[in-house]
Amino acid sequence: MISGHFTIENNEYFGDFDLSLTMNSGQTSQPPWIYDNSKYYEVLKLDDVNVLVEVSQEGLNEDVSVNYYSDEDVDCDIIRDKLFHIFDLNYDITEVYDYLDNNHELKDVYKFNKGLRLFKAQFPYECIISSICSANNSIKRWTKSISDIRIAYGEEVKVNGKKYHLFPKEEVFVDLPDTCEGLKAFGVGYRSTYMINSTEVILSENDYHKTIDKLSYYQAFNKISQLEGVGPKVADCILLYGYNKHEAYPVDVWINRITTYLYFKGEKASNKKIMSFAQEHFGEYAGYIQLYLFNYARLSGLTEKLKPRK
DNA sequence: ACCCAGGGTTGGC
DNA sequence: GCCAACCCTGGG
Numbered sequence: 001m002i003s004g005h006f007t008i009e010n011n012e013y014f015g016d017f018d019l020s021l022t023m024n025s026g027q028t029s030q031p032p033w034i035y036d037n038s039k040y041y042e043v044l045k046l047d048d049v050n051v052l053v054e055v056s057q058e059g060l061n062e063d064v065s066v067n068y069y070s071d072e073d074v075d076c077d078i079i080r081d082k083l084f085h086i087f088d089l090n091y092d093i094t095e096v097y098d099y100l101d102n103n104h105e106l107k108d109v110y111k112f113n114k115g116l117r118l119f120k121a122q123f124p125y126e127c128i129i130s131s132i133c134s135a136n137n138s139i140k141r142w143t144k145s146i147s148d149i150r151i152a153y154g155e156e157v158k159v160n161g162k163k164y165h166l167f168p169k170e171e172v173f174v175d176l177p178d179t180c181e182g183l184k185a186f187g188v189g190y191r192s193t194y195m196i197n198s199t200e201v202i203l204s205e206n207d208y209h210k211t212i213d214k215l216s217y218y219q220a221f222n223k224i225s226q227l228e229g230v231g232p233k234v235a236d237c238i239l240l241y242g243y244n245k246h247e248a249y250p251v252d253v254w255i256n257r258i259t260t261y262l263y264f265k266g267e268k269a270s271n272k273k274i275m276s277f278a279q280e281h282f283g284e285y286a287g288y289i290q291l292y293l294f295n296y297a298r299l300s301g302l303t304e305k306l307k308p309r310k
Numbered sequence: 311a312c313c314c315a316g317g318g319t320t321g322g323c
Numbered sequence: 324g325c326c327a328a329c330c331c332t333g334g335g
Contacts, residue, residue, distance in 0.1 A: 134318085135318040136315095136317095137317085137318085138316040138333085140316090141331080191329095229318090229319065229320090231319045232318090232319095233317075233318060254317060
């Protein structure tokens with residue numbers, strides 16, 4: 001067993017980063033990593049080598065401490081690159097801060113989101129399944145389903161006597177015992193057929209993920225929407241968290257209420273209308289603004305205020 | 311015991 | 324475009 005350590009310092013990225021806030025903000029890319037004794041654990045697959053990372057940070061913009069463990073030799077720059085990708089640390093987020101500052105509707109938003117970043121999936125596929133699972137579901141429930149599926153079917157890595165799991169690959173997923181029925185044991189309900197059928201479509205293409213990567217946001221949206229269980233909201237989540245397309249603006253009930261409250265004087269608007277408004281108005285900042293508005297509403301008490309009265 | 315809601319999508323009209 | 328139905332767990 002090989003192990004090593006490095007840190008990510010604040011001056012290596014632009015803007016703010018808060019690991020815990022990012023990890024626990026309910027983004028549909030994946031469940032939060034395993035949390036134990038103030039540290040987060042996840043298995044990364046790097047050039048086909050499994051590496052367990054142990055990541056911690058004392059608070060906003062503090063040094064991020066990374067310990068890693070693997071059976072094979074790994075270059076710690078590759079681990080660093082992967083972590084930068086997952087937490088979107090290559091992105092100069094101060095552009096978003098400036099945008100918020102210069103738009104009076106969004107003035108209060110930043111102070112509830114200090115250090116919040118996109119929490120991107122290691123593999124687009126895990127994001128697709130997580131996002132399908134999140135539809136008409138609660139955060140608590142879909143994250144448990146996904147975690148349990150990983151433990152049951154994902155590749156296992158053992159470090160210091162403890163077991164960790166990757167998300168299963170497409171090939172494993174379609175071959176699950178009893179496929180759809182078996183999946184239901186994890187509390188995913190009717191979404192199990194969506195998951196399996198979509199996986200089959202992905203596998204039937206030559207390199208599905210690479211194809212999506214190369215497409216523009218708009219083209220990618222149309223293609224990903226063809227998957228079963230993927231409507232407009234889930235499609236945008238997948239594009240944002242799975243394929244790093246920042247123009248996506250996933251519209252759920254809350255984003256609908258918040259956007260109409262801030263920009264439509266509270267008048268009712270369809271999700272479709274809100275989506276196209278956001279893309280024209282926010283452009284490449286749409287994804288972050290959606291993330292920040294959702295979290296802002298959760299933390300500021302705005303959700304209570306916007307709940308419809310019966 | 312019953313009812314409701316959860317970061318929606320589907321299929322029917 | 325609008326509307327009911329979909330599974331299932333946790334909480335009133």
